[in-house]
Amino acid sequence: MEDHRALFLRAAEHAAAYRRSLPGRPVAVPIDQAAVVDAFAGPLPRTPSPPEQVLAELLAAAEPGLVAGAGPRYFGFVVGGALPAATAAEIVATGWDQLAFNTVTSPAAMAAETVAGGWLKELLGIPGSASVGFVTGCQAANTVGLAAARHKVLADVGWDVERRGLPGAPAIRVIAGAERHGTVDRSLRLLGLGTDAVQPVAADPNGAIDLGSLRAVLRSGARGPTIVCLQAGNVNTGACDPLREACDLVHRHGGWVHVDGAFGLWAAASPRTRHLVDGLAAADSWACDGHKWLNLPYDSAFAFCARPDTHAAAMSYTAAYLVGSGGEPVGADLTAESSRRARGFAVWAGLRELGRDGVAALVDRCCALARRFADGLTAAGFEVANDVVLNQVLVGFGDDARTDRVVAAVQADGTCWAGGTTWRGRRLMRISVSNATTTEADVDRSIAAIVRLAA
Structure with a gap:
């Protein structure tokens, strides 16, 4: 094997330099997407290229199109930046190039998932007997949880959906909040249940499901x-x-209860916010992201199920050539992937870096910074449209058209990045505070930029 030390060191050094630059670089600036494509374009080479040359070309082509989403003033899409230990683990995991299918293809990968899964359940208050599938995001986690739900509710009426499919099966009704995330609907489509199966339930004034309506x-x-x-x-x-x-x-x-807890489930990790998810252990399945509030690398998320046998029945398969399959469900038995990358190493490393107290402090700090955003923008004369209970802030700047202009101006300015949304028929700026490196100074700098641009 060739010695790729210089190549890998160059890649790691570039990554480290990029991360060092995040506090000072524009979060995002208007870009000509066609120019970015052109930088990558050209005919497929006929002959091989030296890896060092390929890396240099990649770095040069990508640089103008990078968004500083891992930085401290990115407040879009409820995502954080990857923790240092988790990033380092991701680098070595790529170098190890493990197939995280089962304990035969990578004992280490399965061990990391087993231990990290236990820590996750402990942090979130999910029963220790629950199974954990390490998936790509909450789209996948919701799909796994709802697949397990589909299996169980049909098995309870004598229908084997894995063998017989859905044609002729008893109809399943799906009840969900009117303000559910769109990934729930896509999971229902992927599972053959369809969105017409949904009976929506009204939400209360701040967007939680209304118990009387349920x-x-x-x-x-x-x-x-x-x-x-x-x-x-x-x-x-x-x-x-x-x-x-x-x-x-x-x-x-x-009925079966599935909880979409993409970011909000992390409220359970802090004594200050745990009351918001009181009773979560009573559910049957849960979906939660790691690359959001836990600040792990993409793609990292978790599908938990209170009934491991149901989880495995809905997701696993066996084949004669798959050595080690058919035993205790691990790895690919609990997800919709077979050739899986070993994402458990980064999860293990991130949890080791933070510890229980560090995760709680991360949640508390982001909530406090969200309130600081709300207070600062309210003091500047703008409307905060929601009750800030976690890390989300909705801001109106008058009519819808003006709000959209302010959002566009903020995104073009580059000091910070926040998205626009429609809630209760109104256009609003949506600010999500999820990054472990965000400080009060970052929030104050962002508030000043928003006020300046709104004027």
Whole structure:
């Protein structure tokens, strides 16, 4: 094997230099996408190229099109920047090039997932007996959780969906909040249930599911296979559904509860916010991202299931050539992937770096900084449209057109980045504070830029 030390060191040095530059570089600036494509373009070479040359060409082509999403003033899409230890783990995991299918293809990868999965359940208050699938994001985690739900509610009425499929199966009703995330609907499409299966439940003034409306929907219609999707962390407001009461209601009607907790489930990791997700342990499945509030590299997320046998029945498969398959479910048995990268190493490293207290401090700090945003923009005369319960802030700048102009100006300015959203029929700026490196100074600098640009 060739010695790639110089090549790998150059890549690592560039990555480190880029991360050092984040506090000072524009978060994003208007870019000509066609020019970025042109930088990568050209005919496919006929002959091989030296790896050092390829790396240099990649760095030069990509630089103008990079967004400083890992930096301290990126407030879009509820994503954080990858922690140092997790980033380093990702680098060595790429070098190890492990196939995280099962304990035969990589004992180390499966060990990391086993231990990190236990730590995650401990932090989030999920029963220790639950299974954990390490997936790409909450789209995948919601799909896995709802696949397990589909298996169980149909098995309860004598239908084997894995063998017989959905044609002729008893109809499944899916009950979900009116302000659910769009990934829930896409999961239902992927699973063959379709979005017409959804019976929406009204939300309260801050976006959490309304218990009275949930009770009425559960009582309506004939009893049968029922899946209820709850939410920890409304994508606009951060509001969390009343999980304890809702789980009790659903279970009394014989339904399965799936919790989409992409970022809001991390409220459980802090004593200050844990009350917002009280009762989450009573659910049947949970979805949660790691590359959001936990500040792990993309793509990292977790599909938890209170019934490991149901989880495996919905997702696993066996084949004669797959040595080691068919035993205790691990790795690919709990996800929709077979050739999986070993994402558990970065999860393990990130949790080791932060520890229990560090995760709680990260959650608390982001919530405090979100409130600082809200207070500063309110003092400047702008409207904060939501009750800031976690790390989400919605801001209006008058009419919809003006709000969109302010959002566009902020994104073009580069001091910080925040997105636009529509909530309750209004256009608003959505600020998500999720990065472990964001400081009060970053928030104050961002507020000043927003006020300047709004004027």
